[in-house]
Amino acid sequence: MLAFGGGPRIERERFEREVRALAARLPQAACAVNLCENRYRFLVALCAVALRGQANLLPSSRAPAVIDDVLVRYPDSYCIGDLPLDPTPPRYLHLAQTLEQAEGEPLQVDAQALLAIGFTSGSTGQPKPNHKTWDAFRTSTAQNLAALQDLLRAGEITPLVATVPPQHMYGMEMSVLLPLLGPVAVHAHRPFFPGDVARALSDADTPPLLVTTPVHLRALVESGIELPALAGIVSATAPLPVELAQAAEARYRCEVREVFGSTETCVFARRRTALEAAWTPLPGVRVCPQPDGTAIHAPHLPEPVVLADLMEVEADGRFVLRGRSADLLEIAGKRASLGDLTRKLLAIDGVRDGVVFQLDAADHFGVRRIAALAVAPGLGEAQILHALRQSIDPVFLPRPLRCVSALPRNETGKLPRHALEAMLHSQE
Template sequence: MSAVVDHDAVPGGERVALVTGAQARLLAYAHEDAIAQSRFEREVRALAAALPTARYAINLCEDRYRFLVAFCAAALRGQTTLLPSSRAPAVIADALAQHADSYCLGDIALDPSPPQYWRLPETLAQAEGAPPTIAHDALVAIGFTSGSTGQPKPNPKTWRAFRASTAQNLAALADLLAPNRVTPLVATVPPQHMYGMEMSVLLPLLGPIAVHAARPFFPSDVAQALADAPAPPLLVTTPVHLRALVESGIALPPLAGIVSATAPLAQDLALAAETRYGCEVREVFGSTETCVIARRRTAHELAWTPLPGVRVSPQPDGTAVYAPHLPEAVVLADLMEVGADGRFVLRGRSADLLEIAGKRASLGDLTRKLLAIDGVEDGVVFQLDAGEGAVRRIAALAVAPTLDEAGILQALRASIDPVFLPRPLRIVEALPRNETGKLPRDRLLQLLQGNAG
């Protein structure tokens, strides 16, 4: 089965396919439903004709298959899908306000209902016609950064760029996919997140992948979704979900492999997952700005291997990323040590580096030392804002039901310099992780101030 075509071989104004493969091939599935590409195309055509007239759409569909249909219908209609960093009402309202001529679409009743909300019908209509195509350089999506280091920033994505990055992802996963047939895929990440978009939307649209319609969350739900697969599936997940699976002790059916992203994957967790589930755990590295750019087998290696055509170049304030799907270099805040063979090791983020009283540390290392304390179940160390000329204080939040703040600080004194002790340090019931396990900075500040909202 062919993958995407060479993106450079198609003029920007020419129309290209929204979905590739044979009409009869499996594109999506659920517990008792198998959806062929032909049915998918018919539903895309019918929904495109029914959508409201607008320039932008915010796709809030919970069902992953309906997200696929709505995303392609919007693109066929000439609309750009907005992918906010969160589906929280305030974030959605802000995205609508910043993009005139926009609306929301979804597949369930929402309370509160977002402004300009258009709900998909219970039964998707079907319409015959030519295979759906769009302009090669059509602006199909705008992804927003997670807000973990500040305000979310928009990142436009054309269909040309998505086709090129998907070709790279298919090459990066090729040895985990079944030869000459469709590989089922189950994802725990939402399709609205760029990692979820790349792995659970674009792969089934442009490669030999069939995606499960659900987004399982609890270990038992993940196990059931994997059991629905007609062949050993690929599990696309995050370190948070993977740890929950391993610690649950739940049995899983045979897997083609496990893919992880959105946060650093601990080597011991990767090794534990490989041992328990008998398959490779492949970590991918990327960002909303760049999409996936590198891969590694975390259980056995530290260095990252760039995807085909990707090159990274250290800069004073981070690292420049060059890739076939990027119109120009993108500078990330990540600090990388690049070897002669082009592989690289992450050394932290420029924003994470601290210098106080002539001493240096990193927020990532301080967080690891916090998490190493017996009794700390989850935690984060971060830097507070400060006025001009003032020293920025370090704060921490910890989930530690059996400890108190004084005990945690005492334990930290054994492993870090006193100038880097976090004050304030607050014990909380849970960290405000989003759907992919990240920690938006504004939510951390709210929780530190005693406001869980």
């Protein structure tokens, strides 16, 4: 079994027939923007595009402006998806409700072929492309299977439900490549609300693995909804608060495993956040601190990738995250970090969500201002600033600070920089 949920189980033989049929009708091009919402159809499209020798383009969202930007960067491209989109993207191949099937030779692609180009979320600026080959993905998937081995059913297929979109690299790794290359079957849909997640998990015949994000996990815990027995919970895309990990483990009676990675590196470390602060690198991974961040050496990376994250490596090779170089602030000879300022904002009683960030534009003194957005029903901006004064130095007080109904989080819970600034200016 490769996929389940929303209909009959899908075996690999049917999957291969549908890949052959779709590949035969794809247009000539260098790349395809894979916009499929249904996870199984995304998988079929991914492999059909690869079978034609084309690369899958994975935008960070399906917003028209994001798609247009990708098409400008890669003009010899078309779009493929399973939903009617408004506006309809250029050269859009809309998949039929029932996929055609075709017999033929076993599916084969060059191991060094470019399978996908993933784009960073834009949370620190302009989204950047990252090239991924089949060979690199096979190696990283073997590492991920090793990292999750004790959460998977020995000698059997483990069902998996994911709330993260397949276009995101974490979603790609955990909900597309694991079933494609490992003993995992994935739920075809992407549940979003707690009730949808509970129903999708109930479609599994045996305890499933839930692949999610801190935003979705918090919504599940706070909803009070009951979930069926789980094999485990995997979280990524943003730091997982210890308190949330502990609450989820207590409520759902399973381990919550946080994985560390990026679009540039894929997953390269893991930890059980409820019990430990240090990260354990995956097999073959080396974490090497340097002045501007940390170099990640991994078997699936053709060369080391330098991340802006600042890491302190322990004697046994494990590491502790100390923040990001881009998050460090120095004003009037004093230092702070945006991550720590955000944690202090969230610690205020009544603040449900919030973020502290630095504006791109500098004032007439050449200083980039610190700003904040807070979701705090019942609190005013002056009250929040008063509370912040009790825990941070006045030079780091965010000005402006705006109260909003919700933060502009994307599908994985991240906060793109352009969206934060747009919301901040819309409140002025």
